[in-house]
Amino acid sequence: MFAVFRPARKLGLRALALASALALAACEPVALGGGGGPTINTAQPVPVALLVPRGSGQGGDDIVAQSLENAARLAISDLEGVQVDLRVYATAGNAQQAASQAVQAVNDGAKIILGPVYGEAANAAGVAVAGRGINVLSFSNNTTIAGGNVFVLGPTFDNTASRLTRFAASQGKSNILVVHSQDVSGQLGKAAIERAVQGSPARLAGIVPYQRSQQGVVASVPQVRSAVSSSGADAVFLTATTAGALPLFTQLLPEAGVRPENVQYIGLTRWDIPPQTLELPGVQGGWFALPDPGMSARFRSRYQAAYGEPPHPIGGLAYDGIAAIGALVGAGQSNALTGAALTQGAGFQGVNGIFRLRRDGGNERGLAVATIRNRQVVVIDPAPRSFGGPGF
Known part of the structure; x- marks a missing residue:
């Protein structure tokens, strides 16, 4: 399984590029980051929703969506002792659809949401499920949407x-x-x-x-x-x-x-x-x-071998999200996906190196100069x- 403190096996990633950052919606998510979140049964597969921008009509969005899903499934295959029930939802890169899909995902049993990509959509998804006690690990790098139950995984x-x-x-x-x-x-x-x-x-x-x-x-x-x-x-x-x-x-x-x-x-x-x-x-x-060049190159190579093409620059963020979930669930605690657990100080081993989530919804990543x-x-x-x- 993934350990919170040590590198997960077969990790590494292509260098991160920008996750998209769009305008904010007017409202903000309820504050869960200090400790709120669901209770889970770690002996059963953990339901995880992946929100991707598929269906927007833009070819680039479909490429991003597929790369995120591929990377998430690659991470799941690397988990030891942890089972993840991954369900993928298409947002069309749209805030309104992201919100409705987030609600549907929670209705379907999701205990945590990975995505969406765009800042406005991530904010809308967070608002939509905040009252349900569900945290959102978005692929955005826009820290103006971070906070409450919304975290950003993108480089800030x-x-x-x-x-x-x-x-x-x-x-x-x-x-x-x-x-x-x-x-x-x-x-x-x-x-x-x-x-x-x-x-x-x-x-x-x-x-x-x-x-x-x-x-x-x-x-x-x-x-x-x-x-x-x-x-x-x-x-x-x-x-x-x-x-x-x-x-x-x-x-x-x-x-x-x-x-x-x-x-x-x-x-x-x-x-x-x-x-x-x-x-x-x-x-x-x-x-x-x-990011750590060696780890980036290793992930690029693994992804290429698995899917026949290189990952999208932000594809590895989905791997990171699954890595964090796997590390926390693997510890066997029912509060593994609460805000307090997600923001534990030791952080996680991601495809570009170490990272940790901050209580304000931002993140810290170990970078090389x-x-x-x-x-x-x-x-x-x-x-x-x-x-x-x-x-x-």
């Missing part, structure tokens, strides 16, 4: 920002300038970095916002240069993505005198996806966080293999 800005900020401070790069886009994602990223700085030995050197356009990036470069000069910042923390402003920033900032040999570039998002990004001169030497040298990803601080404290 807070977790990444905390990991990188603490590492930067340990390397003497503790005077951090934040450069963020003014869209929702950039604002959330900026807020996460600010919280990370407040909880670390680092200090905030300043904040430079920019409009998410080529003109906006170009206009912000002199502001970044001025802020670095006036504050003495020794690190620039960028929320920009490889598909957005990152290539332009890493070209223009060195040309403006903010050179990476003097000021450390740090990225809130993955700089190794897509692989072509590694070819950019400006990203060489930058720092970013990623990597850099890019000679167009290759090099891990400079390995992912932790256990959590050293009680968590957030």
Whole structure:
């Protein structure tokens, strides 16, 4: 069976990408995270509902749905001494249908829900079943929907920002300038970095916002240069993505005198996806966080062997959910799926490494810190293999 403290057998995963984050519904789930939840019979198969975005009419949603189901069934096959009765429900990527399917799943006997993917749908599902005492482990990374009976399994800005900020401070790069886009994602990223700085030995050197356009990036470069000069910042923390402003920033900032040999570039998002990004001169030497590469590769290989194709980037989140459920149920306690059990501090072994759920509905994942040298990803601080404290 899965143990809460030790790695489960045959684990590992492809690197996590973003789980979708959409707008919130107006209401919030009832607060169950502090300990509420169902009573189960651990000697019987545990009914688990998997809510996937199948049926939306978008081909991409069907691909995600199948990968999540495949990964969940792969995890079930790895369980030892624990039986899971998995039932799959199609949400069509829609909040209203997610809510109705969540209710149907509970009526069918589900003791916990995995999914949905999109933030609005996950929030709606949580609200719909909160009064039934059922927790929802969503595949979203949108922490604005987290809390009460809704947990997010996707990689969060807070977790990444905390990991990188603490590492930067340990390397003497503790005077951090934040450069963020003014869209929702950039604002959330900026807020996460600010919280990370407040909880670390680092200090905030300043904040430079920019409009998410080529003109906006170009206009912000002199502001970044001025802020670095006036504050003495020794690190620039960028929320920009490889598909957005990152290539332009890493070209223009060195040309403006903010050179990476003097000021450390740090990225809130993955700089190794897509692989072509590694070819950019400006990203060489930058720092970013990623899941344990070895475990990611092992899961990719296992999934490919089982299904003949690689997993979707978020497919492994379903494996993680089953791994956590299996570890808790395997301990034989009838309260295994309550909020208190789900948020126990030791955490779980997932396909990308260790992770644990927080009482506020967020999560903490053990991430590695990597850099890019000679167009290759090099891990400079390995992912932790256990959590050293009680968590957030």
